[in-house]
Amino acid sequence: MEEDGVFTNDGTVDIHKNPANKKKTGNWKACRFILGNECCERLAYYGMGTNLVNYLEKRLNMGNVKASNSVTNWSGTCYITPLIGAFLADSYLGRYWTIASFSILYVFGMTLLTLSASVKGLKPSCENDVCQATSSQTAVCFAALYIIALGTGGIKPCVSSFGADQFDETDETEKKKKSSFFNWFYFSINVGALIASSVLVWIQMNVGWGWGFGIPAVAMAIAVVFFFSGSRLYRVQKPGGSALTRMFQVVVASLRKSNVKVPEDSFLLYETSDVECNITGSRKLEHTRKLRFFDKAAVQIESDDIKASANPWRLCTVTQVEELKSIVRLLPIWATGIVFSTVYSQMSTMFVLQGNTMDQHMGPRFKIPSASLSIFDTISVIFWAPVYDKLIVPYARKRTGHERGFTQLQRMGIGLVISIFSMVVAGVLEAPDAMRSMCSALSLTTVALGNYLSTLLVTVVTNVTTRHGKPGWIPDNLNRGHLDYFYWLLAILSVINFCSVPLDFQVVHLQKGQRKRLVMVVGMKTVLCLVGDCFCLVLFLLFVFMA
Known part of the structure; x- marks a missing residue:
């Protein structure tokens, strides 16, 4: 608990790539x-x-x-x-x-x-x-x-x-x-x-x-x-990776699943199980019920293999969709x-x-x-x-x-x-x-x-x-x-x-x-x-x- 108060909780590091000390940096x-x-x-x-x-x-x-x-x-x-x-x-x-x-x-x-x-x-x-x-x-x-x-x-x-x-x-x-x-x-x-x-x-x-x-x-x-x-x-x-690439992935995945129905329960949409977001430098974003078409990119179907790692051009996380x-x-x-x-x-x-x-x-x-x-x-x-x-x-x-x-x-x-x-x-x-x-x-x-x-x-x-x-x-x-x-x-x-x-x-x-x-x-x-x-x-x- 003491260490939690020493370092930042937003994923930032210092210039030497060490966890950023709250008192010494920023x-x-x-x-x-x-x-x-x-x-x-x-x-x-x-x-x-x-x-x-x-x-x-x-x-x-x-x-x-x-x-x-x-x-x-x-x-x-x-x-x-x-x-x-x-x-x-x-x-x-x-x-x-x-x-x-x-x-x-x-x-x-x-x-x-x-x-x-x-x-x-x-x-x-x-x-x-x-x-x-x-x-x-x-x-x-x-x-x-x-x-x-x-x-x-x-x-x-x-x-x-x-x-x-x-x-x-x-x-x-x-x-x-x-x-x-x-x-x-x-x-x-x-x-x-x-x-x-x-x-x-x-x-x-x-x-x-x-x-x-x-x-x-x-x-x-x-x-x-x-x-x-x-x-x-x-x-x-x-750096969290190319935002443009992630957006194109959502568009492509949504179009591929244009005939898929989006479930009413947003918890059924795909998101990483980790507490932290899989996008470096970003927090998880909560699902919104606007622009529902893009939610299709986060719907899991049988052909989506998520045991190893999901193909982002076919299945995207909720956070990625919300971006x-x-x-x-x-x-x-x-x-x-x-x-x-x-x-x-x-x-x-x-x-x-x-x-x-x-x-x-x-x-x-x-x-x-x-x-x-x-x-x-x-x-x-x-x-x-x-x-x-x-x-x-x-x-x-x-x-x-x-x-x-x-x-x-x-x-x-x-x-x-x-x-x-x-x-x-x-x-x-x-x-x-x-x-x-x-x-x-x-x-x-x-x-x-x-x-x-x-x-x-x-x-x-x-x-x-x-x-x-x-x-x-x-x-x-x-x-x-x-x-x-x-x-x-x-x-x-x-x-x-x-x-x-x-x-x-x-x-x-x-x-x-x-x-x-x-x-x-x-x-x-x-x-x-x-x-x-x-x-x-x-x-x-x-x-x-x-x-």
């Missing part, structure tokens, strides 16, 4: 290194990305549309590569080594980007503020950017989950601290973003791009040092974030380009760089994060009885309402233990698809509105365009997106025997998110040209 003593790492990494990312559209326009001599689309394509890739990092973390390397290895790749990319902006021969030649970049110089710049995009892929889906690993879910005291960790994690992100969008943007516009990219490169190197400094204090969750169910139930909610991310991506593209056309002076001497306009969003988050954690959550906890104050869906709902007016990102979704990295990556793909959707919208709008010799909505001289029309289009898409939110709640709360309703609800959601957005775009463009 908790806030380990998290301060993780938060420091995240703060520096976000400073590096935003220090480079916030003003990137201006660099592409001014130094690589791109037009507004090409520069904007280049940024959203790159940013979208930064948020799609986490699927690679999550796969490696969950299946083979674990979160610690994934973060470590991809961080080094990240530093290499930042260094190459700095060289491309500062070394003669690699940087574009400029005369009287007019720059010309050769194809090879452009290639080096974009090679650096996409190396960075790959580097972020191993960090984004793993850092927050790695922080969660430092708190034992079976310990009530540590469980409450974990909830607080996410609030301060978000706070540290925005501290880095604040420095980037103020100090670094000013340096880029007034001192030079070599320094402007060099400082973020140093910040990323410091982030790596921060991360490795806390190694002896970390709790490490062992897939959790992802399926998440998909409609996940889709809601795509349009939101499209709107949010304008802060680093169109808002910056629009800011270039404005009078940026405050008084006779002080001038605010256009890329620093996003600082107001960052400051609001820095202010509200501790207020939310210390004041709002304790009050909401008393009123709702929920240990986190609000449920995850309530957080998202509140955030989507606010986003229509202020574009503040809402919340964090939690999923099964062995899929934390994969689910983090899945949530980040909404940002990726949102950026890619922004590229598509800008391209379509430009192609349609520049016909017959017209300057279009987004010309190189924005004073001659109609950027306001583009913003109205995004506002309408946001309203359509918000109107589909009630469908998400219906999917989450479906009960037994409501399979037809599930098909109807998911179908409606899909139509609203995909067809509805495209139809709205066509109608809006027709309306503008007919007016």
Whole structure:
């Protein structure tokens, strides 16, 4: 009994693969290194990305549309590569080594980007503020950017989950601290973003791009040092195998047994007899009576030989089935974030380009760089994060009885309402233990698809509105365009997106025997998110040209 109090009960080990000692590892003593790492990494990312559209326009001599689309394509890739990092973390390397290895790749990319902006021969030649970049110089710049995009892929889906690993879910005291960790994690992100969008943007516009990219490169190197400094204090969750493979196994096994009847008694479904789950790093999940078709994968039939070991492509455990169910139930909610991310991506593209056309002076001497306009969003988050954690959550906890104050869906709902007016990102979704990295990556793909959707919208709008010799909505001289029309289009898409939110709640709360309703609800959601957005775009463009 004494040993039970010494070590964690969630399967975590220390860096030397020994059982994690509760007093010597984890908790806030380990998290301060993780938060420091995240703060520096976000400073590096935003220090480079916030003003990137201006660099592409001014130094690589791109037009507004090409520069904007280049940024959203790159940013979208930064948020799609986490699927690679999550796969490696969950299946083979674990979160610690994934973060470590991809961080080094990240530093290499930042260094190459700095060289491309500062070394003669690699940087574009400029005369009287007019720059010309050769194809090879452009290639080096974009090679650096996409190396960075790959580097972020191993960090984004793993850092927050790695922080969660430092708190034992079976310990009530540590469980409450974990909830607080996410609030301060978000706070540290925005501290880095604040420095980037103020100090670094000013340096880029007034001192030079070599320094402007060099400082973020140093910040990323410091982030790596921060991360490795806390190694002896970390709790490490062992990789639990490929979550994607397990999900495909459930789908295949369910289809193979499509004619098998699912027993009413869930205890007759297949599960390992061990107390612990057979998926490394995960606890057993309780059976739910939703999405019953997938339960067929856990029904034992005569051809299933479980004496030695069951073939997972024919027979899956209840926990494995519930993993897939959790992802399926998440998909409609996940889709809601795509349009939101499209709107949010304008802060680093169109808002910056629009800011270039404005009078940026405050008084006779002080001038605010256009890329620093996003600082107001960052400051609001820095202010509200501790207020939310210390004041709002304790009050909401008393009123709702929920240990986190609000449920995850309530957080998202509140955030989507606010986003229509202020574009503040809402919340964090939690999923099964062995899929934390994969689910983090899945949530980040909404940002990726949102950026890619922004590229598509800008391209379509430009192609349609520049016909017959017209300057279009987004010309190189924005004073001659109609950027306001583009913003109205995004506002309408946001309203359509918000109107589909009630469908998400219906999917989450479906009960037994409501399979037809599930098909109807998911179908409606899909139509609203995909067809509805495209139809709205066509109608809006027709309306503008007919007016």
